[in-house]
Amino acid sequence: MLIDGLQCxxxxxxxFAELRRADVGAVTVTCGFWEGTVESLDALARWRDLVAANSDLVAIATTAEEIVATAAAGRTAIVLGYQNSNLLEGRIRFVEIFAELGxxxxxLTYNNQNELGGSCYEPNDAGxxxxxxxxxxxxxxxxILVDLSHVGNRTTLDAIECSQKPVAVTHANPDSLFQHKRNKTDDVLKAxxxxxxxxxxxxxxxxxxxHYSSSLRSWCEMVAKTVDIIGIDHVAIGTDRSHNFTKPDYDWMRMGRWTRSVDFGAGSAARPGKAPPPSWFTEVCHLGLLPGGLRVVGFAPDEVEKITSGNWLRLYSEVFASGRSAVPAKAEFVQADPVLALS
Structure with a gap:
């Protein structure tokens, strides 16, 4: 089984059929980028319809146990995720509600600083x-798993320290291997x-x-170097693969509603549009090549299992288990909303 920590x-x-061909047991999907609460609820509704219409191939999973059971039944588990916190619209109580919806x-942030913290693209990350x-x-x-992929380095370090459960960078690489604002410095990764x-x-x-996109071996060598930095128990797969995107989709991802200007996101003026996929990953089903590629660069079978699924399953087991039914202990979480009190 293979688990992909992020696709969009x-x-x-x-x-879905291509994911099954590659034996992808689970994939975290992107339900939204800049959308607010109602739009995010619409996205969840669309995902429920899509999964119901393809229930022979996929199922929504909310626990590690459900992921394992879904994969064992020959289907791909869909883990619902968002690449921004706009869905909350500043309301702390909405966290629990969205958790109950799956x-x-x-x-925490996408490409811009928001109410929670700093983004990787802001010139100053206040934490x-x-x-x-x-x-x-x-x-x-x-x-709910805290994802820090597009988050600024200082905010990332603060979030790692703040969280009472392990967190994730679901789709990025070490900045020391390929320098980019979207990638994470070694000190952040070690933390x-x-x-x-x-x-x-x-x-x-x-x-x-x-270079690391030039062949399956080259990409797997990047994974091996990442393991050298942070250890075999902390490296997994988060391809950031996009499906059926066109220019309006990329414009929405990069510019949303926040600018009239052109923004290239992780691209540049020299590479403004869709980036070519890695030479070895031109079809979704090519994900199935990863276990063999990892073995070729020297990983033992148990290490391949950790990278391709085990590390995500361990993290999901620790994080997805929750006390959602418990009433928050802090008094400020249960006091009356002043707006409601005046109505």
Missing amino acids: GHFTREV VRVIQ LARFGREVILEMNRAG LAERGGVLGCATYRNITGD
Whole structure:
């Protein structure tokens, strides 16, 4: 079984069939980037319909046990996630509500600083905000994984320290192997590992580089170097593969509603559009090549298992288990909303 910590795009039955061909047991999907609460609920509704229409191939999973059972039944488990915290619209109580609707991964920030903390693209990262700390603790309680992939390095370190459960960088690479604002410095990655977290190594060319995208062996060598930095128990796969995206989709990802100007996201003026996929990963089913590629560069069978599924399953087991039914202990979480009190 293989687990991919992050994919995005427009999923179809054909994509699901390709995931099955590659023996992908689970994939975290992107339900939204800049969308607010209602739009995010719409996205969940669409995902429920899509999964129901393809129930012979996929099923939504909310626990590690459900992932294992779904894969054992010959289907791919869908883990619902968001690449931003806009879905909360500043409301701490919405964390629990989205958890009850099946959401299991939320990234604190996308490409811009927000109410929770700093993004990797901001020139100044002020660190985790007070609201960010409250959201992280609520996510811990609700069983939602804290994703720090697009988060600034200082905010990332603050979040690692704040969280009572291990956190993840679901789709990025070491900055020391390919320098990019989206990648993480070694000190950040070591802090992540020290607290039990996991890095999902990405295949997205803009943050992987042409060399590590040139062949399956080259990409697996990047994974091996990442293991040298943070250890075998903290490295996994998070391809950041997109499905059926066109220019309007990339414009939305990169510019949302926040700018009239052109923004290239992880790209550049020299590479403004869709980045070419790695030469070995031109089809979704090529994910099935990864176990063999990892063995070729020297990983033992038990190490391949950790990278391809075991490390994610361990993290999901620790994080997705929650006290969602418990009433929050802090008094400020249960006091009356002043707006409601006046009505």
